Amino acid sequence: MRIYLAAPLFNDIERSFNERLTSLLEPMAHVFLPQRDGKLMRDLVDGGMPLEAARQLVFEADINAIRRCNYIVAVLDGRTIDEGVAFEIGYGRALNKVCLGLKTDDRTLLPSGDNPMIIAGCKKIFANTIELVAWLRGGFLSARDAG
Incomplete structure (x- = not known):
């Protein structure tokens, strides 16, 4: 089984949360963590790559990983979703x-x-x-038992 972890990764706190979540998921499945595997x-721009080329490379790496996954686990925290x-x-x-979805934050922009x-x-x-994690474990165990 493969999981793509869709999550904001623009500061140390977000990246740390993503790493902790990945460590919980990896005993069950291969996890594509964009900040680690993408x-x-x-980094690309700092290394001298032109901005447009960097954008395209990031886009292609992420959509290829999504194509290969079975599940997308999306972190939905914040007033608005990334x-x-x-x-x-x-x-x-x-x-x-x-x-x-994983929404550990009760803030939302809209009252609805x-x-x-x-x-x-x-x-x-x-x-x-x-x-x-409990839900995924149940799903993985059921899939293994059926196969």
């Missing part, structure tokens, strides 16, 4: 991937909650990592 704009995460959910759904395209785009949304 390309980062900052635009990259929103794209990754939509792209994954278009490819019939199972999208799961998060955007319905995100909420409806996720098969299930979990309030904490314990619930997410």
